[in-house]
Amino acid sequence: MDTLVAKVPNPKTVRNSWVEDSAGVLTDTASIDQMINAEEANSGVEIAVVTLPTIGSYVPKDFAVALFNHWKIGKKGKDNGILILHVIDQRRIEIETGYGMEGDLPDVTVKRIIDTYTIPSFKEDNFQKGHADTVSAIITKLNHPELAVEDLVSNTTGTDYAADASAYPSNNDTPNESKRTDEYDYQGKSYSQLTDDEKRILEETVERYNTTSNYFLNDEESRLLNEKFTELEKIEKEESLRNKKYFIFGYLALFVFLNLFQRVVVWFTPSPTAKYHIVHKTDFILFYGIVISPVIIAITLLSLVLDDALFPVSIFLIIGSIIIFFIFWGDLRMRKLMERLQSIRNIPRKCKKCGTTMTKLSEEADNKHLSEGQVSEEIVNSIDYDVWVCPSCHSNAILKFPNINPEYIHKGTSFPKIKSCPECKFETFVCRSSRILSEATYSSSGKVEVKRTCAHCKHSATEYETIPKKQKSSSGGSSGGGGGGGESSG
Ligand SMILES: [Zn+2]
Ligand SMILES: [Zn+2]
Ligand SMILES: [Zn+2]
Known part of the structure; x- marks a missing residue:
């Protein structure tokens, strides 16, 4: 939410105004500015008016608190700021006051001002009058605490704005439709506690509120709608977490399977030379596959744990883990592969002529059985030759093993x-x-x-x-x- 809060343009720094009409629902911000400027000069109280088309699925109350703190509305030490936040798509108005204001403007008074001056105009889609009257009522209350809420805005101003309102394009001339007769009592249940029927009723209510312009959700419906959004988000998150887990396990399972499969094939291959060739040809591919898998798992795990904002941190950790992996584990794996190939070469061979188990000559001793070219191959390390000699018939076998060539x-x-x-x-x-x-x-x-x-x-x-x-x-x-x-x- 903080990133969204930071995106709201601060009218004070942008154009020295108190009004940020991002939703474009106000026809005359200057008159509202004028009222607030006069009050600030008089008492130092700062009032910000903000209209936003949407804040996603965030709760307007939470958003108002966050925006209030982000902009630090009100004079330092006095905490005498007021924020009026209007969220169009959720059809919500929130008035957030600093601690310094709570004596002059308690929450009960704020709620009554909203009910008396804001909501009736909003229901007629006359947002200009709604905001102007709200600001006017708040300022009058601050200067005349003795006045009742009903008397805060005089009728004459009311008619003035009414004249304005007729010019307002989306003003609805049939106020009868704004009367709601179908409010359902959800008895303070949370969204997850609702029965299927109640969920359907809420669904239909929201449907109507989306298509009818002068239709408002009440507090309980708005709360349930927010809870529903939150629940949907939670389900979505759980689903993507599950998919990532499947991916990690699938990847691991594939490579465990391929490695086991290679070992089974090598196990069932009778000829040691053929064993050598299978390991020599396939292990390199499996090795690189396994090199990549911890990297992919690391990326996936980090994206699970870390927020989007921490992405640079996760990139740093991933690169670090790749380097550490190549330095320590990659080298170890290579040595293990060499040892494995060597041990396959040492499997005892039987003489093809008499069936006696032959003995392998040492690297120095075998050279006199090899041609000059073969010795050269051993020197440049492209091919290794092993010479096996039969102790009973003295025949020998020269076996050729290609090395791993970088x-x-x-x-x-x-x-x-x-x-x-x-x-x-x-x-x-x-x-x-x-x-x-x-x-x-x-x-x-x-x-x-x-x-x-x-x-x-x-x-x-x-x-x-x-x-x-x-x-x-x-x-x-x-x-x-x-x-x-x-x-x-x-
Ligand atoms: Zn040799
Ligand atoms: Zn040559
Ligand atoms: Zn023999």
């Missing part, structure tokens, strides 16, 4: 750090340097130069990768996908 990502284009050499075909064609030749724009694609040298046969080449055109809706080139094919030259 990719260079250059503004939308991605190219592997190591690829297979076009000359010797080993996975030893290593990127030595790369530089951007032209940046991608919205109208044309860019180019990046990649220099590669083979760690085995020393063949070297310069390749050109295409950087795709920038997209209008670009959210940062995080996953470029396919870079264009490279040309190769000496």
Whole structure:
């Protein structure tokens, strides 16, 4: 509510006036201003008149108190301010007085002034007369406390405004319709206590009050309508909370399921080499999926807990949690994956010829069974080879395990750090340097130069990768996908 209160233009600072007619229902604010100025010069009392088309579902009384405090109406130390708030769509008038006024203008008097001068004119849609008479009555009461409420505004002023009223465009000439004969007694129940029939009666009353211009809700109906709005808002909030919970649980369940599914598939795959390939190919995707899930959960949880106003705080917390996640948890996860792949490689193999369990040679000992190219692949860390030897028939098996290859990502284009050499075909064609030749724009694609040298046969080449055109809706080139094919030259 505070943000809505702050949005009401303060007429005092905007144009040195006491009247803010945001709803545009007054035809002559100057005459009201004149009365208030005279009274302020005389006694120092400050009176603000505010008309607003709507304050949403807020209760006018609460809104009036908030606006009164926000503007600090009244002289410092005297607390002698008065706020007249008129909310058009709820058809409510609230008069809020400072503590310094309660002796001269007790709540009972204020209520009687509203009943005598405000409501009758409002019922005829003559808001100008209603507001002018209300201000006039309050000022007269302050200066002549001995006068009865009925005598505060003289008849002559009344006729003056009546003449005004005939010029008022939406003035209704058939006042008979304004008489309400169908007021239902809700016996002070709260909205949730109403029976279905009573709710229907309230519904119909509100329906009529929306379509008939000179029709007013009484205090009880207005209170019930406010309670109904509040209840609807509560239900809406609960619903969105439930949806967010489903989303979080759905997201978690999906990734728990995918991880379990991967483990089941790996469990039932007989060949250790095939196990290795499944984990090697899928774990990276699952890993990134799980990286993203805590971020999404954090955003959702924070939006549940924090108000819209605290959004910058939640953004800060989310970014912080992403950084912490990548530093600690992402690294840990990567190490766990490496350990898992290593343990799959260590599963004992049986000899294909005689069925005896073979033994794995150490990294140093296995090199004499490998070709020079294979050793080069192990050195650049693109592929690892394990050599298993059978103790009974002395045959051996060379097993090939591709490593996890981090990719260079250059503004939308991605190219592997190591690829297979076009000359010797080993996975030893290593990127030595790369530089951007032209940046991608919205109208044309860019180019990046990649220099590669083979760690085995020393063949070297310069390749050109295409950087795709920038997209209008670009959210940062995080996953470029396919870079264009490279040309190769000496
Ligand atoms: Zn080796
Ligand atoms: Zn054997
Ligand atoms: Zn080569």
